[in-house]
Amino acid sequence: MTDREAYIALNLIPQLGPVRVRALAAHLGSLPAIFEASEADLRGCGGIGPELAATIVKERGRADPVAEEAACRRLGARIVTPADDDYPTPLREIHDPPLALYVVGDLCPADRHAVAVVGSRRCTHYGRSVADRLAWQLAQAGMTVVSGLARGIDMAAHEGALRAGGRTLAVLGGALDRLYPPEARPLADRIAAQGAVVSEFSLGREPDRTTFPYRNRLISGWSLGVVVVEADRQSGAMITAARALDQGRAVFAVPGRVDQPMSQGPHALIRQGAKLVEDVRDVLEEFEYLFPPAALDAAAAASPPAPGFRFDGDEARVVEALAEGELDADTLARRSGVPASRLASLLVGLEIKRVVRMLPGRRVALAVSPPRGAGDGA
Numbered sequence: 001m002t003d004r005e006a007y008i009a010l011n012l013i014p015q016l017g018p019v020r021v022r023a024l025a026a027h028l029g030s031l032p033a034i035f036e037a038s039e040a041d042l043r044g045c046g047g048i049g050p051e052l053a054a055t056i057v058k059e060r061g062r063a064d065p066v067a068e069e070a071a072c073r074r075l076g077a078r079i080v081t082p083a084d085d086d087y088p089t090p091l092r093e094i095h096d097p098p099l100a101l102y103v104v105g106d107l108c109p110a111d112r113h114a115v116a117v118v119g120s121r122r123c124t125h126y127g128r129s130v131a132d133r134l135a136w137q138l139a140q141a142g143m144t145v146v147s148g149l150a151r152g153i154d155m156a157a158h159e160g161a162l163r164a165g166g167r168t169l170a171v172l173g174g175a176l177d178r179l180y181p182p183e184a185r186p187l188a189d190r191i192a193a194q195g196a197v198v199s200e201f202s203l204g205r206e207p208d209r210t211t212f213p214y215r216n217r218l219i220s221g222w223s224l225g226v227v228v229v230e231a232d233r234q235s236g237a238m239i240t241a242a243r244a245l246d247q248g249r250a251v252f253a254v255p256g257r258v259d260q261p262m263s264q265g266p267h268a269l270i271r272q273g274a275k276l277v278e279d280v281r282d283v284l285e286e287f288e289y290l291f292p293p294a295a296l297d298a299a300a301a302a303s304p305p306a307p308g309f310r311f312d313g314d315e316a317r318v319v320e321a322l323a324e325g326e327l328d329a330d331t332l333a334r335r336s337g338v339p340a341s342r343l344a345s346l347l348v349g350l351e352i353k354r355v356v357r358m359l360p361g362r363r364v365a366l367a368v369s370p371p372r373g374a375g376d377g378a
Helices: 003-011 018-028 039-043 050-060 065-074 125-140 153-163 182-194 211-221 236-246 261-271 280-290 293-301 313-321 329-336 340-352
Strands: 078-080 101-105 114-119 144-147 168-171 195-199 225-229 250-254 356-359 363-366
Touching: 003 065, 039 050, 065 078, 101 182, 114 125, 114 153, 114 211, 114 236, 125 144, 125 153, 125 225, 125 250, 125 280, 144 153, 153 168, 153 182, 168 182, 168 211, 182 195, 211 236, 225 236, 225 261, 225 280, 236 250, 236 261, 250 261, 250 280, 313 329, 313 340, 329 340, 329 363, 340 356
Parallel strands: 114 144, 114 225, 144 168, 168 195, 225 250
Antiparallel strands: 078 101, 101 195, 356 363
């Protein structure tokens, strides 16, 4: 068994993460030796108790790296391990680099100049607009935008980078074949064509409450810095910021309205020393060795183009009602003044235009920032 095959097979064994694998390889002399060691030898490694040693002995015979790679190829994906030359350099430097990366799309050396843009799923229109704009400007400046493909801020960040024609990386909280949220599939396909969709989880692993916090270390570790746009104090974005600090990455925060719960996370980070972000220059200044002063000025002055469609009267009222955040269909009808009988067909049209997104529970959210002059009529 080669080191590469060993990395893939070890990634298939439950409860056996990068730190324990590194300890086992040091204790036994090599990665392949883990598959030949006795249960007693495994227990001799610090941090490997009797239960885990028994699990390794039981599961290592079932772990089939050849079959896993074949299944990946059927999905149009490939596996990258620390034994491969194109394994991302920034991830080699963190305390717990993933044993395997499942990749759809391309990894490239330029991704070492990356910035993460993360935030709440329950974001406001302001948050989405800021994330979209910052990601667009970062991509225009040549930075890769990293995020987690979650609803809300993450999706807005990916969209902004794509609209700029730049690279973006989506790091998933579950396996490639268990994409979450499911409505992100079209966006994931576009990201793969212009960057990469990446997971460290073996095929079949469902996303859950443990996988998302675990993947956040990759979002921060892959990046020079992390920008938090709207988040409550206990959110995944705040976990990502904490991991960034542990990894020696820069942390940035976008201030919000004081009466919005999703402003509490960024404001707490700013009080703790995170750099306040008013425009993209505040981010790029931290990496001034990459940007001459003229480039910083140009990046800050760049403005994303407005979408090329306009709305009629009822559409404009719906977009205006959704400007402060997602609503259920009944509340949207009341606030917009559009009758429910008319609203249903109107939302279908707006979804086709990719202006709104339909969410579970008959809820509706804006998918893009409203274009300038949205309320002027057709």
